[in-house]
Amino acid sequence: MSLPVLSYATAKADPAAFIQQLQLALLTTGFFYLSDVEQVVPEWQQAWDDAFRSSAEFFAHPLETKKEIGMPASRHFRGYSAYGVEVTQGKHDLREQIDLGPDTEPAVDYPPPPEQPIELCLYGPNQYPPFTPSLEPAIRKWRSLSEIISQDLVSLMAQSLTPHPELLTSLFDSTTNPSQPPYSRMKVVQYPPVRAGDEGLGVGAHRDGGGITLLAQDQTGGLQVQLFDGQWIDATPIPYALVINVGQVIERVSNGLYAATTHRVLPTRSSTPRLSIPFFFCPTLRSRVPVLSRSQIHPALLALAAKTEGKAVVSDVRDGDLHEEVFGRAAWRGITRSHGDVWAKYYGREVDPIGGPEQL
Ligand SMILES: O=C(O)CCC(=O)C(=O)O
Numbered sequence: 001m002s003l004p005v006l007s008y009a010t011a012k013a014d015p016a017a018f019i020q021q022l023q024l025a026l027l028t029t030g031f032f033y034l035s036d037v038e039q040v041v042p043e044w045q046q047a048w049d050d051a052f053r054s055s056a057e058f059f060a061h062p063l064e065t066k067k068e069i070g071m072p073a074s075r076h077f078r079g080y081s082a083y084g085v086e087v088t089q090g091k092h093d094l095r096e097q098i099d100l101g102p103d104t105e106p107a108v109d110y111p112p113p114p115e116q117p118i119e120l121c122l123y124g125p126n127q128y129p130p131f132t133p134s135l136e137p138a139i140r141k142w143r144s145l146s147e148i149i150s151q152d153l154v155s156l157m158a159q160s161l162t163p164h165p166e167l168l169t170s171l172f173d174s175t176t177n178p179s180q181p182p183y184s185r186m187k188v189v190q191y192p193p194v195r196a197g198d199e200g201l202g203v204g205a206h207r208d209g210g211g212i213t214l215l216a217q218d219q220t221g222g223l224q225v226q227l228f229d230g231q232w233i234d235a236t237p238i239p240y241a242l243v244i245n246v247g248q249v250i251e252r253v254s255n256g257l258y259a260a261t262t263h264r265v266l267p268t269r270s271s272t273p274r275l276s277i278p279f280f281f282c283p284t285l286r287s288r289v290p291v292l293s294r295s296q297i298h299p300a301l302l303a304l305a306a307k308t309e310g311k312a313v314v315s316d317v318r319d320g321d322l323h324e325e326v327f328g329r330a331a332w333r334g335i336t337r338s339h340g341d342v343w344a345k346y347y348g349r350e351v352d353p354i355g356g357p358e359q360l
């Protein structure tokens with residue numbers, strides 16, 4: 001069994017055919033490759049190469065240099081985290097990374113006034129490395145292409161799900177409040193070769209929290225997807241193809257039909273590091289995430305799902321751990337449990353009514 005491959009060129013030329021393939025992929029694995037992006041986006045391969053080249057250049061700097069843009073300097077949870085700092089399922093991940101988001105002014109002052117929803121503290125500026133000047137333009141380009149592809153895919157997913165696609169697409173609307181845009185995070189990640197005595201995973205088993213994830217990975221391999229029967233399979237790299245999966249926002253909207261599939265990254269066993277760039281397309285922080293009733297879902301999709309429904313999904317991770325009506329609440333819980341040190345430095349229980357890292 002390998003993940004299905006869907007063509008972005010087909011999405012443009014024959015959306016109805018693409019929607020059918022999408023329904024099947026999302027009902028059976030929740031993960032697929034998106035190929036042929038360069039046929040739709042002429043600058044795709046250039047943008048891909050630029051993003052990976054400048055990321056490799058960044059990670060080649062000494063730790064002390066990389067820490068100049070360390071996340072602890074950002075109350076918006078942006079910046080560099082060293083190897084082993086980020087936590088998934090209570091364990092330290094064997095990777096280092098830069099966390100980025102929509103580049104905006106802070107949405108609230110600091111310390112945050114109690115009447116403001118705490119999750120609005122997530123809006124703010126990124127930290128880019130002045131010692132790798134090629135990274136900022138490469139990332140900005142990558143974000144803008146990823147946003148276009150994501151809007152397309154979410155629109156097609158919404159059409160595949162319901163006769164009322166706006167119930168889903170409106171969550172990602174960037175025009176209503178431009179100072180509070182869709183909260184799409186991304187990471188630039190390096191998984192160094194494991195060192196003697198290191199224990200754990202590149203990233204522990206988890207289910208993504210946002211709308212959809214667009215993952216670009218180099219040719220090393222290591223990403224694994226847990227099928228609904230519990231078996232783990234490799235998401236073997238395909239050059240210039242994205243790996244797409246659904247997060248818990250779409251799982252919630254789809255009333256569980258489109259599952260946020262469990263995945264993990266194995267420790268890097270090759271002698272060279274693995275690089276990946278996940279982009280998490282997410283709603284605006286204050287948007288309310290509805291749960292469609294079955295009467296709002298296409299009857300044909302329900303019929304298709306009936307063949308797979310009722311079987312228990314086997315997963316190494318708890319179900320729906322980031323389902324929240326207000327998306328920002330889920331985003332806040334997700335990021336504070338991954339970066340408890342930053343949460344403790346700026347917020348802590350006195351300031352944060354939601355609670356922090358212990359809120360698994
Ligand atoms: O690096 C990868 O291949 C996947 C990373 C991932 O799943 C995540 O950061 O959520």
Ligand SMILES: [Fe+2]
Nearest residue numbers: 206207208263
């Ligand atoms: Fe993930």
